[in-house]
Amino acid sequence: MDFSIFDELLDGVLVIGLDYKIVYSNDSAKKLLGVKENDFCKGLFSICGSCPLKLVLEERESVQVYDIKTNTDVHACWSMSPLLNGDTCEGVVEVFKDVSNVVSCILESQRQKTYKETILNSIVEAMLVLDEKGNIVEHNNIAKKMLCRTQEESLVGRHVKELVNLSLEELPPEGERADIYIETPCGRQKASTLVSPMQLGFGYVVSFYVIQQDQMSFCDKPDYVFTKSPTFQKILDLVNSCAEHNVNVLIEGETGTGKSLLAKYIHLLSPRRDAPFVKVNCAAIPESLLEAELFGYVKGAFTGATKDKPGKAEIADGGTLFLDEIGDMPLSLQAKILHLVEEKEFERLGSNTSRKTNIRITASTNKDLKEAMRQGRFREDLYYRLNVVNIRIPPLRERKEDIPLLVNFFIEKYAKLYSKKVKFVSGDAMKMLLSYDFPGNVRELEHIVEKAVITSKGSVVGVEDISLDFQNHNYQQKEEKENIKAILEKVNYNKSLAAKMLGIHRTTLWRKLKELGLS
Numbered sequence: 381m382d383f384s385i386f387d388e389l390l391d392g393v394l395v396i397g398l399d400y401k402i403v404y405s406n407d408s409a410k411k412l413l414g415v416k417e418n419d420f421c422k423g424l425f426s427i428c429g430s431c432p433l434k435l436v437l438e439e440r441e442s443v444q445v446y447d448i449k450t451n452t453d454v455h456a457c458w459s460m461s462p463l464l465n466g467d468t469c470e471g472v473v474e475v476f477k478d479v480s481n482v483v484s485c486i487l488e489s490q491r492q493k494t495y496k497e498t499i500l501n502s503i504v505e506a507m508l509v510l511d512e513k514g515n516i517v518e519h520n521n522i523a524k525k526m527l528c529r530t531q532e533e534s535l536v537g538r539h540v541k542e543l544v545n546l547s548l549e550e551l552p553p554e555g556e557r558a559d560i561y562i563e564t565p566c567g568r569q570k571a572s573t574l575v576s577p578m579q580l581g582f583g584y585v586v587s588f589y590v591i592q593q594d595q596m597s598f599c600d601k602p603d604y605v606f607t608k609s610p611t612f613q614k615i616l617d618l619v620n621s622c623a624e625h626n627v628n629v630l631i632e633g634e635t636g637t638g639k640s641l642l643a644k645y646i647h648l649l650s651p652r653r654d655a656p657f658v659k660v661n662c663a664a665i666p667e668s669l670l671e672a673e674l675f676g677y678v679k680g681a682f683t684g685a686t687k688d689k690p691g692k693a694e695i696a697d698g699g700t701l702f703l704d705e706i707g708d709m710p711l712s713l714q715a716k717i718l719h720l721v722e723e724k725e726f727e728r729l730g731s732n733t734s735r736k737t738n739i740r741i742t743a744s745t746n747k748d749l750k751e752a753m754r755q756g757r758f759r760e761d762l763y764y765r766l767n768v769v770n771i772r773i774p775p776l777r778e779r780k781e782d783i784p785l786l787v788n789f790f791i792e793k794y795a796k797l798y799s800k801k802v803k804f805v806s807g808d809a810m811k812m813l814l815s816y817d818f819p820g821n822v823r824e825l826e827h828i829v830e831k832a833v834i835t836s837k838g839s840v841v842g843v844e845d846i847s848l849d850f851q852n853h854n855y856q857q858k859e860e861k862e863n864i865k866a867i868l869e870k871v872n873y874n875k876s877l878a879a880k881m882l883g884i885h886r887t888t889l890w891r892k893l894k895e896l897g898l899s
């Protein structure tokens with residue numbers, strides 16, 4: 381066969397016979413491999429160790445390898461094809477091209493990619509690389525932790541506006557850091573942001589970190605009451621409109637929902653804010669001492685009363701008296717409390733002289749006072765006196781939208797307290813928190829976050845830092861389920877009656893039945 385048509389080709393060409401001898405080699409092949417005709421071809425390429433010649437002959441199909449090395453250490457793109465003469469296979473043709481430049485470009489781009497990834501991930505700020513339209517083309521690990529709820533969620537291809545609620549027009553000018561609000565799975569966050577446009581109009585690099593969130597408070601009034609929940613928002617509207625008047629307020633809600641916090645908040649919004657806010661925990665003080673605690677005593681009133689002492693009702697003069705856990709107020713004292721509430725008048729223990737005090741009264745309870753009235757444990761007249769404005773704080777499981785907000789607030793609070801660098805929780809950790817029902821409400825959430833801040837290592841609270849009492853929770857749920865079931869059976873499934881017996885509202889029973897899978 382005449383192979384001279386290959387003589388001038390820039391690609392190297394070798395024709396190999398069935399005996400592995402070189403039948404023909406063009407000038408390029410000779411130059412690159414230093415071979416001549418009749419040499420054995422073995423060892424010319426790195427692929428020779430598993431020479432495909434037999435396979436090519438048998439299958440009569442070509443093979444191609446994009447990067448092999450020659451005996452002269454050159455990277456080559458190489459192929460072997462059967463050399464057919466009619467039906468007979470007379471050998472193979474190897475064609476190869478020096479691709480060293482291409483390979484070094486690939487290696488260089490891999491090196492650049494590793495540099496870039498290492499640099500991006502060593503920066504403590506979240507970084508997003510955007511194309512000219514604002515779509516994310518690259519990001520660092522911090523950005524993923526901050527903006528994704530799950531590990532599987534991807535940022536690439538999504539628009540920056542969708543992720544951080546920020547359009548390109550709203551981005552701060554080039555080179556200027558600006559504090560802007562961004563939407564993250566952890567809620568609205570204030571972030572210091574820097575934008576760097578890329579040359580040739582390729583897009584932008586946006587970097588940001590979450591900063592102090594003083595402005596996150598629901599309003600700029602003292603003490604923080606955080607909420608995003610429309611129900612709680614309505615409560616705050618009510619509080620804002622009644623705080624300045626001297627009306628009595630009764631705050632109801634499960635344990636840890638923020639009743640005490642709200643009572644203090646009402647005081648601070650009222651014109652009495654500079655006078656004392658005095659709290660009496662009716663559940664914590666033994667019945668025998670409660671009267672003395674509330675109204676004070678005179679010398680000799682009882683053994684140990686060596687001098688006159690004012691009670692809390694007197695100390696609160698000009699301010700607010702907060703009767704915490706009023707549901708636990710002993711019946712024997714309720715008449716005197718009623719008198720205090722109605723007339724703002726009382727007598728110190730052991731004295732017949734009545735005294736006046738200028739107080740506003742707020743009260744709270746986690747008990748069902750209506751049921752307590754039915755059972756004769758709470759006076760109706762006192763209930764209606766205290767309950768001029770009624771506030772029922774919903775449990776946290778009914779306003780899960782508050783969880784991210786509160787988590788951020790507590791992270792900031794405890795990071796400061798324990799001098800930790802923690803800034804936010806990971807998406808997975810937030811998801812875990814959102815799936816929990818918090819029987820202990822905000823107080824339980826606060827303790828969980830405090831513990832997580834203490835145990836977390838870096839700037840992010842992870843799933844491993846969060847311990848939820850699912851077991852106890854499940855156990856409590858089981859007990860509750862059994863109890864409700866037993867009562868329902870007792871009253872022949874009359875839900876109104878069952879709610880009454882359980883001391884809960886009908887709608888609460890309805891919700892519980894759904895939650896516990898009993899409806």
Ligand SMILES: Nc1ncnc2c1ncn2[C@@H]1O[C@H](COP(=O)(O)OP(=O)(O)OP(=O)(O)O)[C@@H](O)[C@H]1O
Binds near residue numbers: 635639786789822
């Ligand atoms: N909306 C809120 N924003 C910020 N912190 C809150 C909020 N609600 C509750 N907290 C915090 O949660 C904790 C529990 O709140 P608080 O003591 O007011 O609850 P409570 O309903 O009075 O509980 P208990 O029934 O046990 O007396 C407190 O540390 C409080 O500051």
Ligand SMILES: [Mg+2]
Binds near residue numbers: 639640641704744
């Ligand atoms: Mg309280």
